[in-house]
Amino acid sequence: MRRLTAETRLHPAELILPLFVREGATEPVPIGSMPGVSQHSLDSLKRVVNDAAEAGVGGLMLFGVPETRDAVGSAATDPDGILNVATRVLADEVGDALVVQTDLCLDEFTDHGHCGVLDDRGHVDNDATLLRYRDMAVAQADAGSQLLGLSGMMDGQVAAVREALDDAGHTDVVILAYAAKYASGFYGPFREAVDSQLSGDRRAYQQDPANRREGLREARLDLEEGADILMVKPALSYLDVLSDVAAISDVPVWAYQVSGEYAMVEAAAANGWIDRNRIIEETLVGAKRAGADAIMTYWATEVAGWLR
Structure with a gap:
């Protein structure tokens, strides 16, 4: 009876798996703060995506983890950079079975860890960053990405x-706008996952966790610019914003169940608490119930197996 009358259901096709590929890796490199998640080599990446x-x-x-970084994130637009090389691998391996998506942001590739290039005062230069994003977008689409995740939160990026x-000529490549991305403490484990070089924080361009209406305003701006999908991030503590958007x-509106959400559940479960x-299913159902049409989650493959 509960199954017959359930108002909210999950489906494997509504789950997106975030993946990390590390330049120079010959085998998976476990991420300490995210048990069960690794930085992949190109070979191990193939196995994971087929699963x-x-x-x-x-x-x-x-997401790419390069060996070398510089002030403008040159590796992000290099056709032989790790993210673009791995994208070609994914497109060839599983591009007909699911949607190959790439993160479009400079934070993994800069030696300062910010999502954009810096001006002479050390502040993120929004408009100069947009020029880098344009080049990144074309490079990723050329490599075979079918959907670009614009996660940098620069004004006018869409x-x-x-x-x-x-x-x-990439008129059919989809834009996922991280419309409401908050300056959250839940990103901590992700910094380890991408070997972030960030010192300080990103509150100058990510949103204040105290602000609900601001998230809605940002979403409307991205819609006006032509976003194909909107993202709310993180998920668990921003379900009101997700519902508003x-x-x-x-x-479509998506939610990202971020690294800190994953790490908390895994840590509490490991202690038997x-x-x-x-809990995994409950958090995913909560995001879906709040309005998410799809959810990015590190448990995607595992949960898809349960559902099937």
Whole structure:
């Protein structure tokens, strides 16, 4: 009876698996703060993505971890940079089975760890960063990415990237706008996952956790610029914002169950304090109930297996 009358259901195709690929790695490198998650070599990446495709996962979001970084994130636009090389591998391996997605942000590639290039005062230069994002977008689309995740939170990024893609003939590449991305403490383990060089914080361009209406305003701006999908991030502590955005959006709305959410559940489960599988499902159902059409989660392949 509960199954028959359930108001909210999960499906494997609504789950997206974030993945990390590390330049120079010959085998998976475990991430200490995220038990069960690794930085992958190109070979281990192939195995993981085939498992995800077999489980029916809807998409893969790829993050690159380069060996060398500089002030402008040159490796991000290098066709032979790790993210673009790995994207070609994914497109060849599983591009017909699920959506190959790439993170479009400079933070993994800069030696200062910020999501954009810096001016002579050490502040992120929004407009100069948009020029880098345009080049990144074309490089990622050329490599075979079907969906670009614009996670940098620069003003005007959606319009700039859409124009660059269209000018390059990539009119069918989808733009996922991280519309409401908050300056959250839940990103801690992710910094380890991408070997972030950040000193300080990103509160100058990510949103204040205290502000709900601001998230809605940011979402409307991205819709006006032509976003194909909107993202709310993190998920667990921003379900009100997720619900608000879903109520006004005429495009799909996604949520990102971020590294800190994953780490807390795994740590509590390892201590025997919670029922791990039950909590995982409950958090995913909560995001779906709040309005998420799809969810990025490090448990995507595992949960897809349960659902199937």
